[in-house]
Every structure is written in C-alpha cells, then in structure tokens.
Amino acid sequence: MTQTLQYDIQDGIAIIRFNRPDVFNSFNREMALGFQDLLDTCEKNKSVRAIFLTGNGKAFCAGQDLAEVTASEAPFIENIVAEHYNPIVRRIREIEKPIICAVNGVAAGAGANLALACDIIVAVETATFIQAFSKIGLIPDSAGTFFLPKLIGFQKASALMMLGDKISAMEAEKLGMLYKVFSTEEFESAAFDIAKTISKMPTLGLVYTKKLLNAGLTNNLNDQLDQEEIYQSKAGKTNDYKEGVQAFLEKRKPEFTGT
Structure with missing residues (x-):
C-alpha cells in the first residue's frame, strides 16, 4: 500500500x-499507479458494493504535481496522460461498482475532471472547481473535454x-456538474450516507x-433502446x-444481496 x-x-x-x-493531493506517479491498483482491488473484491472517493486535508485533488514534470529526468507529459490519467478514467467508467466522489475542497485540473467521471458527485460548500489547464x-x-460539455453544455464548458x-x-451544482452540496458540518456524514445507501441497493x-x-454517451436512440432491452x-x-418484487408485495423493506 502506497502512503499517497x-x-x-x-x-x-x-x-x-x-x-x-x-x-493538495496532487498526483505523482506513485499516487496515480497506486490509485489504479486500488480500483483493480475493488473490482476483484466481491464484498465491495460501492466505492467512496475523497481527499485528506483542505483539497480534493489539485491535479498533476508540477514538481514531478519539472524535475530532472521528468516524464514526458504524453506519458503521464497515457499511463496515469487515461487508465484511471477508463477504470472509473468500466468498474462494475458505483463510485461516489466526495469533493472535500479544491478540485483543479485533472483532479476536477476525475471527479466528473465518477457516478455520483457531491461537494462541501467550501469546495471549488477550476479547469486550470489553460493557465x-x-x-x-x-x-x-468529454464529460464537462455533456454535463453543463458546450458554451459553459468552453468558457470555463x-x-x-x-x-x-x-455554482457547480446549479450548472449540473454535481448532485448535491452539503454544509461543512454535515458534509462527511451526509456524503458517506449516500455511499451506505448505494451499497445496500441492487448492485x-x-x-x-x-x-x-456509458453506452448512451455515444449511442443513437435505436441502439440505446436495444441495449435497454438486453440489460x-x-x-x-x-x-x-425477485426480492424487490416480493418485498413490495409483502409491504416490507427489501434486503438486497447484490446478486
């Protein structure tokens, strides 16, 4: 286990x-590869029914650690994208577990965009989001460039x-970037309550x-209807x-097992 x-x-x-x-929880290679490994671990662990992602300290994630890319013998930026961030995004979207992202502070650059790739995003009221790349x-x-225009529209995404x-x-909530904002006092418990609710649902x-x-991001209507029929x-x-229907008929709370 990496300390990052x-x-x-x-x-x-x-x-x-x-x-x-x-x-500010910025990514270096150790953290990026370690995060990929942890997502793989979660994927393989059948007892895991939901993933709760957040940060320690004042920030969620400030994106890439620039000290790493400016150091002697620094990795090429295209290698960082290909080996760090692209694999993480693919894992987030392909992993067969819902991911609740609790943004506890600043989310900048790649940190903001990795949050946008998650299934349910919530934030503390003091959190901020910035597409810092152009700076x-x-x-x-x-x-x-894939998720933000779909969440908030082309013009808003282009400007940000x-x-x-x-x-x-x-403002991020009003734009449709995230699900809910919680006060500082209730953030940690309220965000984790969402994960607890999700973990007890039909996985x-x-x-x-x-x-x-995922399919709906690129499918046409007919293809999507076909996929809905299959799933x-x-x-x-x-x-x-079966349990959900039986519980409804018996007027009791269902006990889902994730199977």
Missing part, C-alpha cells in the same frame, strides 16, 4: 482517500476551460445502469429483482 493513498472497507464500501495533503498552456485532459475560471460548489441493477449510461432482461433474472 488510504484504503479501508466498511460494510461493503471501499473508502479511498487521496493522501498528499501537503501538496499553463495545456488542454483539459482526464476526459474533461478557456478562461480557467474558478467556480464555487454551489447488479446499478452496474447495468452504469453500463447503459432489462439481465436485471429481471437477478435475485435482487
């Missing part, structure tokens, strides 16, 4: 914390990426929903579907 990340499992929830608070002559990576404006958590149904949302058939064969 903290990992724990509680009641079926894998908790991953970025742990470089002295540099140093780079382009938004980590699928920022080109101008590099910092926006508050409340396979959520996985199929995630797959359909509804799969969902209808799960134990959780």
Whole structure:
C-alpha cells in the first residue's frame, strides 16, 4: 500500500482517500499507479458494493504535481496522460461498482475532471472547481473535454476551460456538474450516507445502469433502446429483482444481496 493513498472497507464500501495533503493531493506517479491498483482491488473484491472517493486535508485533488514534470529526468507529459490519467478514467467508467466522489475542497485540473467521471458527485460548500489547464498552456485532459460539455453544455464548458475560471460548489451544482452540496458540518456524514445507501441497493441493477449510461454517451436512440432491452432482461433474472418484487408485495423493506 502506497502512503499517497488510504484504503479501508466498511460494510461493503471501499473508502479511498487521496493522501498528499501537503501538496493538495496532487498526483505523482506513485499516487496515480497506486490509485489504479486500488480500483483493480475493488473490482476483484466481491464484498465491495460501492466505492467512496475523497481527499485528506483542505483539497480534493489539485491535479498533476508540477514538481514531478519539472524535475530532472521528468516524464514526458504524453506519458503521464497515457499511463496515469487515461487508465484511471477508463477504470472509473468500466468498474462494475458505483463510485461516489466526495469533493472535500479544491478540485483543479485533472483532479476536477476525475471527479466528473465518477457516478455520483457531491461537494462541501467550501469546495471549488477550476479547469486550470489553460493557465499553463495545456488542454483539459482526464476526459474533461468529454464529460464537462455533456454535463453543463458546450458554451459553459468552453468558457470555463478557456478562461480557467474558478467556480464555487454551489455554482457547480446549479450548472449540473454535481448532485448535491452539503454544509461543512454535515458534509462527511451526509456524503458517506449516500455511499451506505448505494451499497445496500441492487448492485447488479446499478452496474447495468452504469453500463447503459456509458453506452448512451455515444449511442443513437435505436441502439440505446436495444441495449435497454438486453440489460432489462439481465436485471429481471437477478435475485435482487425477485426480492424487490416480493418485498413490495409483502409491504416490507427489501434486503438486497447484490446478486
């Protein structure tokens, strides 16, 4: 286990914390590769039914650690994108577990865009988001140019990426970048409550929903309807579907097992 990340499992929830608070949880190679490994670990662990992602300290993630790219024998920037961020985004979207991202502070550059790739995003009221790339002559990576326009529209995304404006958590919520904003006092417990709720839901149904949302980013209507038909058939064969229907008929709370 790398010291740049903290990992724990509680009641079926894998908790991953970025742990470089002295540099606002910015990514170096150790943290990037370690994060990939942890996502792989979560994927393989059948007891994990949801993932809770957040940061330690004042920041969620400030993106790339620039000290790494300016050091002697620094990696090429295209290697960082290809070996660090692109694999992380692919894992986030392909992993068959819902990921709840709790943005506890500043989310900048790749840190902001990795948050946008998650399934449910919440933030503390003091959090801020910034597409910082243009400030140093780079382009938004980590699928920022893919997800942000779809979340908030082409014009808003274009302006935020080109101008590099910092926006508050409340403004991000109004734009549609995230699900909810919580006060400082309630943030940690309220965000984790969402993960607890998700972890007790029909896991396979959520996985199929995630797959359909991924497909819907590029499918036309007819293709999407075909995919819904396929995955509804799969969902209808799960134990959780049977339990959900039975619990409804018996007027009791369902007990889903994730199978």
